[in-house]
Amino acid sequence: MLPTDDRLLLGPGPSPVSDRVRVALGAPARSHLDPDMMAILDNVRAQLARVFRAPAGAMTLAVSGTGTSAMEAAIANMVAPGSNLRALAIVTGYFGDRLAQMLTRYGAQVDVLPVEWGKAVDPADVERALGQASYDFVTVVHAETSTGVRNPIDLITPIAHAKGALVIVDAVTSLGAIPLDMAAWGVDVCYSCSQKGLGAPSGLSPIAFAPSALLKRVACRSFYFDLALLSSFWIDRKYHHTISAPLVYALHTALEEVEEETLERRWDRHEATHVQLVMGLDALGMRILPPSSARLWNLNAVEVPAGVNEAAVRAALLTQHQIEIGAGLGPLAGRIWRVGIMGSGATSANVTRLLDALPAAIKTAAHA
């Protein structure tokens, strides 16, 4: 029943795991309260602080769930019903919208700043929106996985702070793949996942609260996502939940790989594979949806050529070439493919393999 053959994961995530990370999954188990485990968790907290480039005094840890659980933890500890907190949700795609939903579920008054899917938010529009009402929070997705767009967090944060709003940033698809600097940019809350830029399997999701955010925490309604309880486990070694040893080992090892490579070289590697892909697609007459100034390096929204059956192409890549790419979401369903070249999968060889297979898959799909 379990797969026996490898598949090249070039979708929106999970990205491929390295052999080293895969082996780490099977290291001898330790319980969640074992001294060995606690030493590893201390290390993971420090690794995450460095990889987020979190400011001094930030609290960093990993939520025992996927990226969406970290999104919920971010909101659930900053917003509560009855608190009358107001949020401006910048929605540049599916995940910006998910953040707006999460804010609403947790009782914030939410105004949406909508942006056309495929474009980045214009900081001037943020400034204008923040001038129309008083907001406690701005939420924004750094790397919008649904559109392949990079939003200018570094420009948005000072605008929000000038208006007294904290900034919650979704870095699910950016951490470890494209430049991100919590401290330099002044991000107040930032969360991510393990299975994209970092190159671990999913299931354990990094989150960082800057001191500015820790000061404004609310009593969390959720038990599982309560930062007070999470930190009592991660820091004070008090039982809260049974963290998954294989996932801890994998995340720790993936973070080791990130730091051995250095963040800068890792970002460069993602840029290089992006450029290679764009040039190769251009030679095939294919285009990337977002304007070049706003393109992610690691998640490429590739326009489906006219007349091509996009689902049939994905199926042909999957079954005949053992390559996974992703479909479009929401208004971009049927209009784009989402090609993730990230983590340990961001190699020139993988791009070449996809560029070789794609024309063949399009031909197969045309005759299907």
Next chain:
Amino acid sequence: MLPTDDRLLLGPGPSPVSDRVRVALGAPARSHLDPDMMAILDNVRAQLARVFRAPAGAMTLAVSGTGTSAMEAAIANMVAPGSNLRALAIVTGYFGDRLAQMLTRYGAQVDVLPVEWGKAVDPADVERALGQASYDFVTVVHAETSTGVRNPIDLITPIAHAKGALVIVDAVTSLGAIPLDMAAWGVDVCYSCSQKGLGAPSGLSPIAFAPSALLKRVACRSFYFDLALLSSFWIDRKYHHTISAPLVYALHTALEEVEEETLERRWDRHEATHVQLVMGLDALGMRILPPSSARLWNLNAVEVPAGVNEAAVRAALLTQHQIEIGAGLGPLAGRIWRVGIMGSGATSANVTRLLDALPAAIKTAAHA
């Protein structure tokens, strides 16, 4: 940094994983929407329905988090603020109390039926409590991990149903280790974990909603735990979160092992190792806390002998014998050890190894 030597996990969980489960973690990755993954998830749903002995029409799946996340999912889909729902929380220990906290956080009006730690609830007390007010829910822990007590779910459920209350059962420490039969007992909502009786690592937690519970679902405030969204992923193959492939592989494989052994023989095996442990402890002059009628087979609350430094004994077992056992929680801290003999760890050889090491560790602790 990662452990290289094996440790025998005889605490309250995680239990040891078999080689087969460990190997499954490293099987070739598939994304959360891959057809191969969907086929495995279909299988896991069916496996869980059988292992829970869920009634026809039940919804079974696994929450992407630990047992506490499944507890929160159970409550978050049945209780909402403003619904004026009333719950009777039977509290026989730490996890019964956690359920009461969860109910309160999600807006239920909660009355607690407290039971002395180390004893099972008396069904007559449940009947009396249910006669004093009208309740929508009764919550109860089947296997109270903090005390080693088994509560008589089969007797409680008909009493609750006669009064019009649904029964939410925590089976975190019972599923796969001691008899549990949702359908025969009439359990309405049941949840568990992967890392105890089932023998997988933690991080993916089984849950089952009987049709009686599905009829009474509320709009879930949480996004991550929303059953409507979870089932849209598990059943309708719509993206909700990126389920962790290694954890799915491990749980699927562990459930295969459970069913190959058969539940009945697995229960018998846990009973046999329990009896062996109790007899061995008796020979050492040591006793189990709960009365014999209410003892769990897989989680043994062992009274710390007078004058023994319990923490030093655990430390000696850990460092000199590579055996983990658990400490007491709450009012039983310092008074008991929690010895879990479960999952693939429930073998005669493991019990013998512990019984051999324990006197030596007590001697070491006395001289420390």
